[in-house]
Every structure is written in structure tokens, then in C-alpha cells.
Amino acid sequence: MHKTPQVNEVNEFIEIASDFEDPLEVIREALSNSYDADATQVDINIEQDEEGRNTLVIEDDGHGMDEDDLSSFFDLGNSNKDDAIGYKGHGTKIYYKSDEIRVETVKDGTRIESVMNQPWAKLNNRELPTYSIEKTDTDEPSRTRIEVHGFRAGQGFDPQKLTYNKIEHYIKWKTIGGSTAWHFTDDFHRMDITVELSSTIDDTRDQIQTDNRLEFSPENRDPDGELVAEMMCKHYPPRELTVALDDGRELTIEVVGMVGGKEARNELPTYGKHSAQFGIWLAKDHIKVERYNDAIGADNEFFHFFFVANCQELELSANREKIRNKSGDVYQAITDELDRFMTKVCQDSWYQKYIERRKLEDKKRSIRSQESTLEERRQRTEEQGGLSPSNSAEVIAMLERYSANGAPETIKIADFQMDDEVNAILDTEGELENASLQVKLSDFFEDETPLNHIDRFVCWKLGDLDSLSQVERSPYMGKPIRFDFQENVIRYGGENPRTIPVLELAEKVS
Template sequence: MGIFVPVVKDISLYREIVKNMVNPLEVLREAISNSVDAEAKNIFIRIYRNEKGKFSLEIEDDGGGMDENEIKTFFNLGDSKKGEKNIGEKGLGTKIFFRCDSLSVETNKLNYKSIFAFMESPWRSLKEEKLPEYSLEFTEEKVYKSGTKIKIENYLINNPEKLFNFYVVKDYILWFTAAGSFKNIFANFVELNSYVKNMQIAPRIFINDEILGIKEELAGTHQFFQPQENPKEDESEKVYKKSVNYCRHFGPYHRSTNINGEYVSFQLYGTISGINCRKEISRLKAGERYKTRFGIYLAKDFIPVLKSNLIQNKNFHHFHLLLNSQNFDLTADRNNICNRDSEKVKWIFDNAKKIINEDIIPLAENGYFKLRKEEEIQYLINTKTDNLNKRLKTYDELENIDINDIALRKIPDNEDQTALLFAILLSNSKYKQKIRYIDSILHYATNSTTDLICLDKEENVVLVEIEFLLSNIFKHEHPFKTFDYIVCWKIDIKEKSRKFLIDGIELELCTENGEHYLRYLNNNKIKIIEISNILNNILEENGVNH
């Protein structure tokens, strides 16, 4: 029996790590994590085109810098010398920098030599099944100012200007990198200092987008909208005038325990807020929605990793909650959690859910969602009042009917009024004889396929469709054989006009012996009762000019 050691093909690993990058912006996440681990107070990000016009990036910091061993680790695979309190532990993240034409690193460590590293065509080498090589140059003099500058020239991604413009970069940094950490909120929890490095330190970020010509300095912390529980009204809003500007904060919640002798803890913080507040702290990518962006995120090192479904609420996207735990084990690309089924993570989720369900959601219901409900009710009241006022103003402009022995005084201006007048005329023994075909109404329903079930003059049950204008029969998507007769206020289509029902049956308007009908399938007929014509006949008989 032989004993064998598996062979690891370094070139394939390098290439797969570089190729399988989920989001090209991750290059900034990795660079910023390294800068924060190096205790940088200032991080400078430059977006530009090099002298060949190629899209390039430069990330510079004033952190501790690297010596010869550390810079070799930077280029090696899985060779991280960082401690457990650092963000980058696996030595894989910086390899996504290799997707470029050239990569250079200039680094200075106090009382050590300045080092310049250069790697030519790393991506091409990997595609050609070769490990990329790099050179190191050293100065003889010791330096007295520390820091590191990384240049990625011709970053090989599609449409770089779409992803790496100032607005997208700013949003990504403040949401998904160590410069968007929310550890500052928990800085007073002394025990966390044993697990998270530099709890009190947040770097300043300087973005210089030379392509768009925009510069801005950012505070390197996650952005939450400020508390605003009695907000001003937004006059541009129709319904949610105040709640769009509402914001309430929850936390900080810190819980800890011991499981199998290991310290386990989580930290929870966030807000419930209206859409204006959410817009203020985010800039969505093309096709992204606020429902996609907001909710509850799982985080490690106080950096959001991915969204979670811990909030079982249809309005989850009104929340902006972050759940951090140093007990989460991240995948190599830091885009997922790989120990969800562990006893530690189950305890974290169970206790986080308890806080959410017993504390956060009740407060949100009694504050934010109560305000939204009140606004919805008020909007409904206002809308109905406005509609009534409009109706009171407009009905008087309608023409009078001028028939004293019927109860209706105004001509119809909608389908319901047409149905009402039709019923009134049928109920009047003097005018009922003016209505051909139909004797009485059995049932009326506006939410049914056909409006009326009636009896015709021969006591047969027939289906009658009511329309204000005849042309509406083709607009309201009525299928064939759902009506035998049509009652309308007015015929508004020309004779011999041909139109199709929703199911493709062609109808043609015809007139014969003063009667209108729609002809279909050779010579079959759907009779039409035009109420305005009947009304005119009654008025003429009564000697009324109209």
C-alpha cells in the first residue's frame, strides 16, 4: 500500500481565483482590507487612464508598509502571515489583482528599505499556464514614512467605466468594504477588542475619479441615516408624506456566550426608514432595486458579506440591519458563510431572530408602519373627498333629461348611469314599450363577465352587456358568447365598421329597418339597444326641444 500526497496545481488555482471573481469591485475590498490591517489612517483611491489610454486603478495608504518577507507573501498563494484579528487571513484575496496588464507595489516600512515590486502581464501568463513572475527593487536608505501604493494598469474587465465610476465606487466602499465598517458603533464594548483589530479607528477615504473629474473625501464608516422619528412632510409625495423621511435606529445589541469552551458573540445594529432616507445612503446599480439592496446583512469584521432572510416580513426592505459575528467562517472569496450549520451559528441566528421579533419589529410596527398606515387612511379619505367634490362640480354640467315622470334628471356619462336609466325606463309602463327585445331584469352584477341577466319579450333568459359607448365592448375584453344583447348610451362607431373581440371573433355594425346590430359568423346578430335614441324619441313625443 502506498501513501501519496495530493498534487496542487498552483497555476490552475491562481487562474481560477482570478477568473471566478464575483464582482470586479472586490479588488477595492481586498486593497482596503489590507490597508486597514496595516492600520492606515488615510486611503487614497485613484481611477484613471494610463498613458496608453487603458483603464487603471491606484490604491495608496499610510499604513505600516511591508518588508521583504511580507511583500513576497502578498504575491504568494495561501501564504498569509496575518493574525486572526486581521481581516485578510487566507492569503487569497490579493490574487484578483492579477487580472491586468501590469501590477506594481511600492511599499515603505519605517526603519526599513523602500521596496518596489513589479509584475508584467500576470493575466496573460496565467492564461498561458505559466506562473507570473515579479521583480523586487530595494533602496539602500531606510525610510521614515510608511505606506503602500498599488497600481493595477489595464484592469481587464468589461465596461470598467460603468463599474468604476465615482458614484458606484463610493457606494461600494461605504457598503461592502472595511472602509464601510460599523465597528465604531461597538467601540465601547471592551471585550470585542480582543477579537477585532483597531475598534476605534476608521480610515479617511479619498476618491479621485480622474475620468469623471470628481474628488471627494469620505469617513470610512458604514452609513446609516440619522434618527428622525418626527420627520417633516415631503410635499412631492402623494401618500407617504412624512414616513418617507422617517428613520429609527435599533441597538447596539451585543450578545455573547460560550459553546464547547469557545467564546461566541454577535452584534446587531440598524434602522427602519422611509424611502428618502434609504435613497440618501445608497446609490443603486442599473437594474438594482431598494428591495434588493436593503434588509438584513450578515457581516464579519463588521463588513457586510451577504443578505439574509432572518426577517420574515414582507416589508423587510424597509429595514437596514447588520448582524456581525467573528464566529462566521467566510468562503475564500468572502462572499458567503460556510459554517451555517454549526452550533455556534445556530445560536447566533436564534438569538438574533429573538431580538428582531420581540424588540425591533414591534417598535417598527408601533412607529414607522403605524405612521404609514395612518397616511394610507388619510390619503384614502382625501382621495374620496376629492372625487366627491369633482363629482359635485361636474354632474351639474351634464345635460338635463327633461322627462318629469322618471326619477333620473341628468343624462348618463358612464356605464353605471346607463344601466340605471335602462332600469328606470323598463320600470315605467309608458316607456317600457320603447325598449325592444328586453322585458325585465333578473340580476345585475358589475364584477361579473356579463352585467345583466334578463328576460326577453318571450320570457327567455338572455345575457345583456351594458356599455356607455358601444366601442367599449371591444376595449373591455369581453369574450364571444358572453352576451346576447348590448345596451349602450350611444353608438359611437360607423356603420359597416369591423372590429374584433378578444378571442378573435369579427363583428360588423349593421342597420336594418332602424335597428342596429353586430353581425358575426355569416348572418348571426347581436341586437343593440341605444338608450340615447330611445330618450330622443320620448322627448319628441312629449314635445320637448332637445
């Protein structure tokens, strides 16, 4: 007897939709669908009403959908796109995480209107959602309009977290809106993109207007100036690398990129942590997926490089965030070829000149910084008439100078722990004392630090005398305290107070 494995359809829909966590992924899927529909213009509008409900509207002038296309749009794993971006039919399932999906599309003289109510609520109630279809004849040009009401991602969807700047960088870095395909073909399919947010979300500008080309920073191979390595930039023109597999198939890897300094790289529309954006990106459909920085080699820092290596044989996870076939021969062949290609880039005479120039300029900056710091220190010393310690270690240096210059008692540092309340043990004429070394005595009392184990204070200056007078006016840690700077002691306690000597170094060390 043979049995056929069953699929829990509800669970599959929930699982696929749940793979999409970033609310911006709805924009990525919308742009991919519009591109696959041969659209030349796509408009995205994100609105939020007074009650906080959100609506996403995506419109394009692509070839539209007929009834079979609409079924593919709503079905799972039933795409009719062949090898287009969304050929698995997973991407549009992100729309299921909503309260309502409305589709209005025109194709070949037929207009279709479709509505799916409460898809996410029904799926979580273990029910497959349904959608309506109404068809009418029309003479309108082909187009598609999709409305997603009450969209949510992750634990929820907050449109106000979507700013124009964040969306624009995401489009260029993570979607077909940042395609590198235009480098490789003369008949590149250009698509103009407009994104508009309601003023309650972001009122800093009217809209985003861009197209689907990722452009590199301007080339600047040998800028004039003394400290200009950060501005240097070289483009490495598009190359098609061909790799033969053992089974006779051939892989084509389309590589294009740039090397540049920090200022040049800052002109790129990166998305996320800046330092995590550079290196060698593997891409499919000319959309960046994962980095392969091993191709650069340990001797070269990855953040100088920005290359995109596109191969259509890469297999991606449902949410297009990861490469699935890393263990296969295709991935191995791609990475081996990239290793060879990037080795040549790293051996390029311009790159070697750039690295040497950068190192030389870094040294010059370091020297200038040190000179500037020294000048500031000299000026401060002249204004103060000598050394003015700024930390405990410098107080130790002054204490040693004090002891070496004919002090009435010889005091040595027997032990020092910077962060301890009693941070020093002093050897005073052979006797050990627990001590607190402070730049200013008044600093010690700001945090109400206990005095129980302190035998002596050593400070550069007494500090804020008004602050110390304020400490005297009320019990300190439950006991009376008096500062007697005629005798340079602190008297702490009631009837038989402890006497704690205070050694102020500023007046004793020249």
C-alpha cells in the same frame, strides 16, 4: 503506500479570481487591504483612455509592503495577515483578471517596484504568471500604489457603468467603507476615502470624499405633524452579546441598528434593490455579508429594521459574498441569540407605538385618497352632465339601464369575456347574438379586428367620426365597409353586404 493530493495551481488561481464577478469588488478589496495596512487615507482613481482601455490606481499611506508582504500579495493562500480582513489571501487575486499589475510600495526605508504582465491571459493559457521585483533605498514615508491595467470582471469590464452614485453607495453598503466598528470602540481606526473617475466615465461631480463609517439616519422618535410616521426613526445603541458554546468558547456579537419609516430609511446609502437592503445583516470585519431576517418574526415586516450584527467567528466564501459555516454550532448560536435580541426590539414600546401610528396614518391616507378620487369623479360627472363609461363593464351597466327604462327591445348580457374580440353574448328578446361592447365604436377599428362573428355593436359613443371615415376609404380586412349612422348600422362586404346594427347608448340613457 500513501500519496499526497495534488493541487492544480493554475486552476486554483482561475477559480478564485473568477469568484469575483462585480467590478466594484476591486474597490472593496482595495479598501480592505488599505485598512489592514493601517492607512488613514486611500485614493482610488479609475481612468479610461480614448481607445476604451481602463486603469485602476489605488494609493494609500499605510505601512507598505516588504518582499514577504509582496509575495503574500501575489501568492494564493499565503497571507501573513493572521485574522485581518484578507487573511486567506484570496481577495487580491481579483487583480489577476487584468492585462498588467504594477505595485510600487515603501516600507522601512526600502522601495519596491513590481510588475506582473498578462496575468489573466497566461492563466487561461495554463501558465502561472511571474512578477519582477526591483528594490532601492529611500527616505520616503511608507505608502503603496497599485495600478491594474485592463481590468475585467464577469464577461468584461465597462468603466462607464460605474457612476459616482453607484460607487459611493457600494462603498457604504458592501465594503469596510461602511464599517459599524466605530460604534464599539473609542480608538476606531478612521480611514478617509477618495474616489475619482475620469470625465469620460462620469463628469457629474469631481470626486467622492468620505470615510469608513456607516452612519444611520438622524433619530426622530416623535416628529410633529399629522402624517409623519414615515419620518419616525429610533436608534438602538451598540450592544455586545456574549454567547457560550458547548466546547467552552465564547462568541461576541456586536449589534447596532435602527428602526424607521420609509423617509428615514431613504437617507441610508443603500446598494441595489431598495426593499432588499433592510432587515438584520450578519457581518464579519463589520462588513455586511448576508441577511438573517428570520430573527424579526413573521408578525413584523423586515423593511422597518436595519441592524448589523458582527461576529468574527463567521467563515466566508472566497469572494466574501456568503457565509460558509451555516451548518455549524457557531452560526446556530449567533442566530439563536439574535432571535432573542430582536424579540425584545419588537416588544419595545416605541416600536409598538410606531407600528400603530403607521397603520392609523395609512388608513387616513386611504380615506383621503378615496375622498380625492370621489371628488374627481363627482367633478367629472358634473362636467360631462352624467355618467361617461370608461370601460366595458360600465357599458354593461348602461345597457342594463337602457333595457330597464322602456327600451323598444329587452337586451340582457348572457355571457361576457373582457379580453375576447367578441366579448359579449346578448340575449335579445330570447335570441342570442354575438356582440362587441365598446366605450367608443372607433376604438374597435383601430386594431383592424375581424368582423366575421359580430352580430351587433353596443357602444357608449361612436367616438372619432373622422377615424371611422378614414376606415371607409379603403377596404377593411379586404372588404368594403360603410358606416350608416342614419340607420345606425354598419354595412360590410361587396355585392351582398352584411348589416351589423350599432346601438349607441349615450343618447338613449339619461
